[in-house]
Amino acid sequence: MKINPIHSFDLSLDEMRAIQHSLRQQIRLTPYLGQPRLVAGVDLAYFPDNQQAVAVIAIMDYASKQLVETVHCQDTVSQEYIPGFLAFRELPLFLKAWEQVQSEPDLVFFDGNGMLHPERVGLATHASFFIDKPTIGIAKKHFMGEYREPGPERGSMERIWDQGEIIGAVLRTQDGVKPIYVSVGNHVDLPLSLRLALHFVGKESRIPEIIRRADMLTRQIRKQMLDSLESQK
């Protein structure tokens, strides 16, 4: 996979804001994918020291939902978490893992927001400028924007607004269960993002399977590393 090195990291708040501001104008909501064949899900897990982390990319077949490839990368994460700047913390490690991907995903889901962001450049959106793929953000908790509570049935959704703009949607993925927050990353529109997100929600979880698999692998790998470290004592 090819990488587009656009920015370095370890920047000041003002520099990070400036980057977000410039990227914002390059977002395209025109879907440039037909029927996706392979879809990737990304997640990170942190070690107790909060300095090391594992990034996992899980790739599955869209139609069969079978896992076709997984890659992971473990390294130090230097940038602290600052609300609104998650991308600067998590993208470097993600990109290192991305270099190892052999298959060709048509779309990438991120654990976090896309345009559901003060500058419309959340993790999923920011990532799209490095990997040049359609991206979608899936957050488990509310970050910003105003919305009405969606109905209690699976599939109910409500738009999320900010400054007169629709920046995402709250989606009820299971009857009577807490909703998730879906937003466009790049190169997709919101209705398609919602449709694709719902496609990956089975009966077992409120989180789309593509994200959940990455999340599970992330914890599994971290446990393996901690266990083998412990057994060496």
Next chain:
DNA sequence: GCGACAG
């Protein structure tokens, strides 16, 4: 000043 605040 106070509360909110993706992962």
Next chain:
DNA sequence: ATCTTGTCGC
């Protein structure tokens, strides 16, 4: 995100 066991409920 992470630290953590059992436990209330469908």
